[in-house]
Amino acid sequence: MPTRTATDVVLLSLAEGSGSGDACGSGCGGCGSAATATCAPRTPVLACADALRAAGARVETVMAGSDKEIDEVLARLDGPARPDGLTWPDPDSKVRLVVASATDGQLRAVMRRLVRRYAPPPSKRPADLPAARTVPDLPPIAILPLDAGNRDDLAAQLGLPRTPAEVAAAVLAGGVRRLDLLRNDGGSVTLDGALLGGTGDDGRAVPWRGRVEVDDAVLTDGEEPVLACAVGNGGGYAEFDGLRLLSEGDPTDGRVEVAVAVPVVVKKRFRADRTGIQVRRARGRAVSVLPRDGDLQFLDDGVAGSTSRKRSWWTEAGAWAVYSG
Numbered sequence: 001m002p003t004r005t006a007t008d009v010v011l012l013s014l015a016e017g018s019g020s021g022d023a024c025g026s027g028c029g030g031c032g033s034a035a036t037a038t039c040a041p042r043t044p045v046l047a048c049a050d051a052l053r054a055a056g057a058r059v060e061t062v063m064a065g066s067d068k069e070i071d072e073v074l075a076r077l078d079g080p081a082r083p084d085g086l087t088w089p090d091p092d093s094k095v096r097l098v099v100a101s102a103t104d105g106q107l108r109a110v111m112r113r114l115v116r117r118y119a120p121p122p123s124k125r126p127a128d129l130p131a132a133r134t135v136p137d138l139p140p141i142a143i144l145p146l147d148a149g150n151r152d153d154l155a156a157q158l159g160l161p162r163t164p165a166e167v168a169a170a171v172l173a174g175g176v177r178r179l180d181l182l183r184n185d186g187g188s189v190t191l192d193g194a195l196l197g198g199t200g201d202d203g204r205a206v207p208w209r210g211r212v213e214v215d216d217a218v219l220t221d222g223e224e225p226v227l228a229c230a231v232g233n234g235g236g237y238a239e240f241d242g243l244r245l246l247s248e249g250d251p252t253d254g255r256v257e258v259a260v261a262v263p264v265v266v267k268k269r270f271r272a273d274r275t276g277i278q279v280r281r282a283r284g285r286a287v288s289v290l291p292r293d294g295d296l297q298f299l300d301d302g303v304a305g306s307t308s309r310k311r312s313w314w315t316e317a318g319a320w321a322v323y324s325g
Contacts (some may be wrong), residue, residue: 005013007057009171011045011144012073013100014109015065042146044164045100051168070113073097077139086120089139096171096323098142104154104192104236105303107143111320114138114189133316134183140176140321142167143213154301157234157249161325170325179251181319182233185312186299191301191320193237193249194313196289197228198297205241205261209292212260215284219260222292227261227277231287231313237299245279254317255283286314 021276041049041061051060064070077097079090101107119135120126129136143155144167148158158179161170182190185295200206207225210220220226233256243257259281289296295304305321 007052007172008095009052009057009059009098010073010076010095011041011049011052011059011061011098011100013041013061013063013222014043014070014102014106015063015087019167042100044146044148048100048144048164048168050173051165053061055168055172057168057172058231063313067113070110071117072152074110074114074117074281082126084124087117088125089118089136091137091278093139096142096174098144098167098171100144100146101153102146104301107154108189108191108301108303109304110141111138111191112292112321115181115183115189116187133179133319135316136321137178137212137318138181138320140323141172142323145232152236154234154236156325157192157236158251158322159320166325167323170323173323173325175323176321177324177325178318178321180233180254180256181316182231182256182313183316185310188300190231190233190313192234193232193246194298194300195228195230195237195240196296196298197226207263208296210296211290211292212258212287214256214258214282217282217284219258219280219282220262224262227263229260230288231289232257232259233315243277243279245281247281252318254314254315255285256287257281257283257316258287258311262314288312 012180043256047060049061052059062073076095077089077093079088082088099107099110141162145153145155147160148162161167185194196207197208205227207227209222210218211222212229230237230245232246232249234251238246243261246257261277261279263275264278265275288310291308295308
């Protein structure tokens, strides 16, 4: 009987506070690699590692507190050297990666580094890269939620395994589900969605103006107030202040869904006019938002930011993948 080769699994955790643009966090060592190395893995990570080892896998746990430390883990997924000199993922990699994430922002921090590692510069675009892609098929990852009871995070939306034992079983089973990825012109990625627009001290939406286009459709031309704009790859940003924005989230259809909420005057016969809210929706491959009134607040995969410049997102169909069991 042939000898069965053990599966190599890397369990990657990010230092507490990571996921806000770069991988550095303020807790558990922050960006100092020496201090980060002393951070103890969280209980779900240890439980997942135990389940993997019990099933015969070789397991290594890594705590990363910087982009460099994340990159060192991702390098293990590299394929053989190519004649064109590009760094490319190994489709037959014997290493499987589990990302332990406390927030979707931490998961995004890892995926952002994965994209930067394997996205070729435009001047070196290879012939074997699909025409509608800027990245090859990225290596699959497993998601280990550190809050097993959270029902709003991306893993919950995708119906992925949540407990350490379930995640370990999915990794070893090797079943893969490919998903769409939103890249943006800021050099990052969006896994779930973004919500553009902020709230005041009273918790109410602060109107802003901006031009929002989805492919050739203009949802607003920048001359009217907007209460909120949702850019959705999944379903996590479907509602804002009790208002349904996105109709559905489908991260496998190759399209992004976009919605804007604008106040409108509703005229009533024999009654005083009142202000209502109109939601306009469109689906397409790309979306752009051009603010008109200075800085525009947003949440992108739960990470807060602001911009006064045009922001664009586009869909990379099936670019990333998860172990689904």
